[in-house]
Amino acid sequence: MDSPAARSRTYGGKSLAVRRAERRSAFLRAGVDVFGEKGYASSSITDVCKASGLARNQFYAEFDSRETLLIEVYENIQSDARDAVAEVLGALAEPTDFGETVAAAMAALLGSLGSDPRRARICYIEMLGVSPRVEEYRAARRQIWADYIADAIRGEVGESFVPPGGYRAATWGFLGALTELGSRWSLSDPRPPLDDLIEAMTAILRAFLPGQAVNRTDKLD
Numbered sequence: 001m002d003s004p005a006a007r008s009r010t011y012g013g014k015s016l017a018v019r020r021a022e023r024r025s026a027f028l029r030a031g032v033d034v035f036g037e038k039g040y041a042s043s044s045i046t047d048v049c050k051a052s053g054l055a056r057n058q059f060y061a062e063f064d065s066r067e068t069l070l071i072e073v074y075e076n077i078q079s080d081a082r083d084a085v086a087e088v089l090g091a092l093a094e095p096t097d098f099g100e101t102v103a104a105a106m107a108a109l110l111g112s113l114g115s116d117p118r119r120a121r122i123c124y125i126e127m128l129g130v131s132p133r134v135e136e137y138r139a140a141r142r143q144i145w146a147d148y149i150a151d152a153i154r155g156e157v158g159e160s161f162v163p164p165g166g167y168r169a170a171t172w173g174f175l176g177a178l179t180e181l182g183s184r185w186s187l188s189d190p191r192p193p194l195d196d197l198i199e200a201m202t203a204i205l206r207a208f209l210p211g212q213a214v215n216r217t218d219k220l221d
Contacts, residue, residue, distance in 0.1 A: 024062045026052040031073040036118025040070055040126040067130065071137050074127055077112075077119045078141055082148070084112040098156045098209060103202045105152070110182075110201065114194050117186060124182035146171035153208065163208035170208045177204050 014022075030052035034043045045066050049056050063069045088108040092101060114120045127138050150167040163170040181197050 020062070023054060023058055026054060027059060027062055027069060028073055028076060031069045032077075032116075032118050032122065035070060035073060035126050036116075036121050039121075040066075040130060067134060070122075070126070070130065071134060074122060074138070074141070077123055081109055081112040084108040099202075099206055101152075101156065102205050102209075103198070106198050106202045106205065110194060110198050113182065114185065114197065117191065120182055120186045124179055124186050142175055145175060149174060149205075157209065174201075174205055174208070177201065 027048060030048045033051045034047045038047060043066075045056060045059055048066065048069065049059055052059075059069075063072070085105050085108045088104050089101065092104060113123055127134060129135075146168070149171050153161070153163065153167075165173070178201055181200060185191055185194075185197055
């Protein structure tokens with residue numbers, strides 16, 4: 001582990017901490033390029049190092065494996081998407097029709113995940129079937145989104161409302177549709193307009209809202 005003195009020492013006008021942060025960012029950007037264009041299974045650490053312009057020993061100073069890099073790239077993409085949704089929802093004027101809120105949220109989510117086909121490919125294709133560790137991480141991230149969606153619906157229409165099948169089934173179904181549409185879109189050449197995905201996912205989420213759903217006991221929660 002670097003000592004405080006070593007971290008504060010400057011090289012070329014930059015501290016070691018700054019240089020390491022820049023190096024880590026370079027590897028993360030290279031991960032998007034390599035995994036999003038060549039694919040995880042078909043790529044190597046050598047490919048990542050070449051794309052970043054950095055050496056293998058520098059890679060291992062930041063990541064213990066290519067799999068760890070994939071997880072961190074995925075985490076960054078997911079965090080960017082959450083931030084995009086939060087920013088859009090925070091900027092909406094009150095009161096807002098919930099249907100409009102859903103459309104705005106879907107535009108922000110899919111715009112963040114899908115505006116760069118490489119990022120979409122990583123999320124919807126390259127994260128699948130890598131290893132039990134990656135699958136566990138992906139499942140945990142999906143649960144965060146499921147909870148986020150359920151909380152948004154409860155906050156808008158009240159705690160007494162329960163969507164068809166209950167919140168767990170509804171959020172699983174929505175995220176399953178999102179994954180399938182996202183993966184199909186990522187593989188299509190040419191890709192359909194992103195607005196088509198936004199329209200489809202907005203319609204699916206609207207189906208779980210009052211007027212389309214029936215109140216009942218949530219047997220899956």
